[in-house]
Amino acid sequence: MADSTEVPIRESETPTISIAVDFYGGLHTLFGKGQHKLAIPAADKSGNPATIGFLVTHLCETKMNDPRTELFVLDGHIRPGILVLINEADWELEGEEAYEIQSGDNIVFVSTLHGG
């Protein structure tokens, strides 16, 4: 985890970052649609920069319109078998959950779990 930002952040004026989040491979059904343009908080509640780990929780809390959260998250982590691409690159190349999201990033979630 990166150091927390020095600037104290108040709930009311939390800065946001704009990103694009896409869901493929059946995941779109959990989030209403495939393509989302989002403004997410730039930092979590303790002031740490928004990471993929934070985004996943944020998506579950604010965007998922299906009660079956276990199809996306298992034990607090992205469900094994769901691929995450950060600007087209496998998240394993980018630090996985610890990757700090930048403005303009494109985050893609692709499920491999649906039938073929």
Next chain:
Amino acid sequence: MAPALCAICKTARALIKRPKNHTKLCKSCFITIFEDEVHHTITSSQLFYPGEKVAIGASGGKDSTVLASVLKTLNERHGYGLELVLLSIDEGIRGYRDDSLETVKKNAAQYDMPLLVVGYDELYGWTMDQVVETIGKKGNCTYCGVFRRQALDRGAKMLGIRHVVTGHNADDVAETVLMNLLRGDLSRLSRSTSIVTGDNKSEVKRSKPLKYSYEKEIVLYAHHKKLEYFSTECIYSPEAFRGSARTLIKQLERVRPSAILDIVRSGEDMARLVPGESASSCGGCKSKTETPVAVLEDDVGGCGSSNGRTPGGEMAAMDKQLRENEEAEGLEVDITKLVLEGKNGQREKRDKPTTRQVLGKCQRCGYMSSQDICQACTLLEGLNKNRPQIQI
């Protein structure tokens, strides 16, 4: 951090980390190596002969879409001389299959391949919607699986084609290996690991060219090549998503990605010890494919490429199969003996294929079957008995 560069071309940014060996690759090198490896599997297993007519079992899902795309590419690149046809099964599930069939139709146009769609209604007189109306949602996957297997073979026959390729991937095979190990079902273990099932005696042979391809790479291949595929779970098996063998495989992959191919290889090695059966291996190119006498009842679990994803009905089918396999019991002892005694005369004697696998014809429909009445006809009999009650 500076973006990693591709390990092959050393110029483009790496976008893929290969699960089997952690190599970092750029998009175009990944696509090339993925295709090259499937080509290697095809040539080292001598899957096709020039001029062969091959039907691709196409569901519109990721695996069969990638299979169709790769086979078309390789056929043109390496001059296989194959005549490729898409073969789709319409189970008759409204809101599911009719949508995915649209995807297959698009694929057929894109890849310029003829498409044949065979319906359960024309083959069996029942759509899956009607089956579910009759027996309920529990166990319907068994019916679907048994019907589908014959449907592909029958469809192929209608087209005058003796070879059907399916999109089974390494994850599917690993999953089946684990399940068959846990069941102690040696003969199925052998079949499920071999790249080809069916031989000259059977009318239609099956093979899985993507057997060594990771599901992850299949999905990434589709993503980076922008292939269109359909990915909605069957409406009748929402729980199938949680198949425990599948979940286990995916968790193993997360911890150690090479685990999937390791399981496939282990399955092949164990299958080689099963008397009377042998599995092919492409990786080391050790043995030429010696195809076991085949095997109508593969994939009883239903749901296309995913044996393990179906709960309930599959267990019943498995139990049945196990009872039928009783006579294979003696083989368990033989294996230890065989290993100890090596390749002496004793082995030859015991290596004879088990009688259970002798292919005959179903007395009812005339379709090839290892039993007097094939599984499809047995299931149909039960369904037809129930029909009058339903229609009241």
